[in-house]
Amino acid sequence: MTRYKKKPLEIEAFRLFVEEPPEWFNNWLKDKYFEVRHSYDKRLLIVPNEYVTARDGDYIILGVEGEVYPCNPDIFEKTYDKLD
Numbered sequence: 129m130t131r132y133k134k135k136p137l138e139i140e141a142f143r144l145f146v147e148e149p150p151e152w153f154n155n156w157l158k159d160k161y162f163e164v165r166h167s168y169d170k171r172l173l174i175v176p177n178e179y180v181t182a183r184d185g186d187y188i189i190l191g192v193e194g195e196v197y198p199c200n201p202d203i204f205e206k207t208y209d210k211l212d
Contacts, residue, residue: 134207137192139192141187141199144182144187145185149188157175161176162175170184172184186199187204189204
């Protein structure tokens with residue numbers, strides 16, 4: 129078995145429906161069809177044909193190749209340290 133360690137890198141991210149979305153996210157959404165569903169005070173962002181189905185409070189990450197994807201807060205906090 130071969131073991132691997134994640135390379136250190138910096139990313140940009142924000143918490144969906146918790147923090148104000150940054151400009152890169154708003155620009156990414158401009159040309160996309162998306163919907164926000166509400167139920168039991170929770171919201172779900174769905175972008176069809178993309179890898180984005182995010183729940184209220186999920187982190188939205190801008191990846192190293194310009195891709196945008198969600199991450200559960202528990203996993204995000206185990207994987208990333210805040211730099212600010």
